[in-house]
Amino acid sequence: MEAVASSSAASAMKAVSFLATPLTPRIAVPSSLKSPTTKPYILTLHSSNPHLRGRPGVFCLPRCSSRPHNETSKETDRDSTSEPHSFSKSQYPAMPLSTESISASSSPSSSRTGLVLDLGPSGSWDSAEIGSPVVKRFLSDEEERWYMWYDGHSWERSGSDSIGLAVSSNGIHWERGQGAVKSSGDVGLVMSCGKDWWAFDTESIRPAEVVIMSSTKVRAASSVYWLYYTGYSNEKVDVLDDSLGSYLENPERFRFDDKNDGKRRIPKSLPGLAISQDGRHWARIEGEHHSGALFDVGSDRDWDSLFIAAPQVVFHGNGDLRMYYHSFDVENGEFGIGIARSRDGIKWVKLGKVIGGRRGFFDEFGAVNPCVVRNKKDGKYLMAYEGIGGDGERSIGLAVSCEGLKDWRRVEDDDEAVLKAGEREEWDNKGVGSPCLIQMDGDVDEWRLYYRGIGNGGRSGIGMAVSEGSEARRFRRWTGFHL
Template sequence: MDAASAAASSLKTVKALTISTTQKISNPTAFIPPWLSTKPNILTLYASNSSSRNSVLRLTRCSTKPDTNTGNETDQNSTIEPDSNSKTLKPTSPISDESLSSLSPLSSSASSSSSRGLVFGLGPANSWDSAEIGSPVVKRFLSDEEERWYMWYYGRSNGNPASDSIGLAVSRNGIHWERGGGAIGSSGEAGSVMSCSKDWWAFDTENIRPCEVVVMSSTKVRASSAVYWLYYTGYSSEKAEFSENSLEFSLKNPERFCIDDVNGETDGVEKISKSLPGLAISQDGRHWARIEGEHHSGALFDVGSEREWDNSFIAAPQVVFHGSGDLRMYYHSFDLENGEFGIGIARSRDGIKWVKMGKIMGGGGSGSFDQLGVMNARVVRNRKDGKYVMAYEGVAADGGRSIGLAVSSTGLKDWQRLQDEAAALMASVEDGWDNEGVGSPYLVQMDGDVDEWRLYYRGVGNGGRTGIGMAVSQGSDITSFRRWTGFHI
């Protein structure tokens, strides 16, 4: 049995995605730009053995609302990707005013210190993302005549304070974003696209956070277009137990930044929610199907054993395609023995079955911005020199959050920090919208006439109010970033 067939046998089931007829993907595990793909009508998963459970698994309609009738068929081509003969990204039908709020709140005062860098704020009062937002995953797609941006992020509403949803916002420049106030429809471009699982046994029943979207195909997914693979963190009601509280800051999983403590729990590290890595796939970035991993809860893999550094939880699984048959996942956990957050790595041949390779980064030196560890790693391969660049969230001794950078020639264990004490991006001045901390970084390498990097991040300020900001590098120099203040002519 070859590697692809062996991996396929580990695929158990999927849930919810729009389909109608069968087609096939010929290139296994290959990146395919969405605008070069044709519009598919079906997505079918195949497993390698002949057992009844692992025979052809046909996906049914995905619903972002609980108890929605999945038998109602609607337009299957509601995606911004054109057919294979088109050179220009074409938007779908116009976005209605009823489903979208106005552009994100970046006004003409964006250059002021209070709102510098803010490109995406909280949604309207009755929207699914009105209470809290974060974890941006930003992708830029280029054609000959146009650019198109997607941003997946998590949101939480005031009406449903106990759980998160994953949503999609769209843009033509990566700065001004269009959002949706509710669940995405068949013809809408933005809105809530994925909610927590309704299965009592699943690992993601309480909260979900997006971590990475990889565009690739697989021998297990037979369709005529590129497929989006969403790696995310899922949280359950199961708690990770801690024997003692010796930290100077509150350790929570998932982290919450808004004023109200939604779970009514006291500060401390005695109990936190257990989280594990998950995978979902989509043909349009909007309608998602969960794929069950080897863990009994449907997660891709479990926490470490009692004496391993990642035995409490697994969070922020970000995946990088290194080469054919070589995918790397970066994730973080809390190392109880050393009392710090750490980043580990796992590797896979197919993106579904993973083997852990160990911890690769821990806390910095005494007095550094990341003294108590590193988390929320986001890795990208520099197109110019082939090196790997990691943006990560550093935790200071007092629990303060900043963003640091590291580089590696292999992307494995030889990471070198680019800063010793000062972070690449720190919390803003006293009246800034992100004056209480910055984190969850995501790097985008620009090309064309602009030789720079963009750093998207979650900012916290104003008593726990969250937003998504953007900073830019000084040309190709990635040692420091400045918050975006507007277009310069």
């Protein structure tokens, strides 16, 4: 923790302001005018107009002072990031008003048990593939609101990997849009791949977490949405182990590039950050890496030397955020999950690998796509993750930790996953993964597990399972409301 504090204290403090006025085009700042101690963030706001998507508005906002607002107390300087525990009605994104939104619900049947979001209709932005669900539930005195950010792909549009938003009143029946959002009350595509040739996210983007926070580093009238996501670039990573060919495929869609030189290559991925005031219009935040990513892969001998993916962030307390992510440990020949820590959500310090594979179990080849939730009852941390078996089968496992750092242990001592692929005729019979764990409160004492499922022909969808009782140890696919 002392290393994190010293690193944070030595860094120049920066701030970003949301402007009410229209954005100006990109401004090239001469190097002679740049502050030697302050690197400006570059924010790209994605236009909802598809004709303008290739020309996003960009502006640079360097912070003149190396400290936060002068009126901020020393305690606030030290713990500069906070998360509200309650939300006013004005902080909710509005429910969809667009007539283009369509219902995504489906009647349960023997082959569609648990499916809550199917592929979009032909021609829509998410008609070919969907996954990586990030689900949030908001309760107020008047209503219950659910939001799901997820990735989508369309074969009709080249380079169309995008992030979209669907909304619901119960977390089961979802409203989605076929195209880009047009207003703060719309649903549909909300973020596309980066357009700058040097950026880390030009090939594909996948949401990993959305955190609602206020911070002295982001000046806004209220709390804003922080989207942590995975970005894939044109840069390739050499993979020498041919056995990976059966594992790095759908749903990640790592595409091998064989140059006939004895090496196989996959696109490099890194973690990114974007912020929004309505959950729909996002502004990218430039990290410390030259590509705009938050941080780079490790050195050749580090466990995360190939890529960084699925950066899921948990708010532990003021000035203490934890990021869980996965990579491939070349030395041990397995996927693994690691942790990084931050005081401000932007600068991160890696703490190492915390979960790997277990010989003879459902996660023998490792663990990916972590989702960590702090239990509201006992304060312990639960991690749902996607386990990869020795035969390549994908299942969902669960681990628990008292501190959320390196003391993780599996919930089940046997070789059973908490959720396996569906039966032969089910829509998700080829594998399940990308878990998103939600602890229900109020009148319902249960856990919900949203996940990406893969079926015959690689067809993908998003499903939901519920816990068998109040403990998150076993899950069954949702089959309908029970009176």
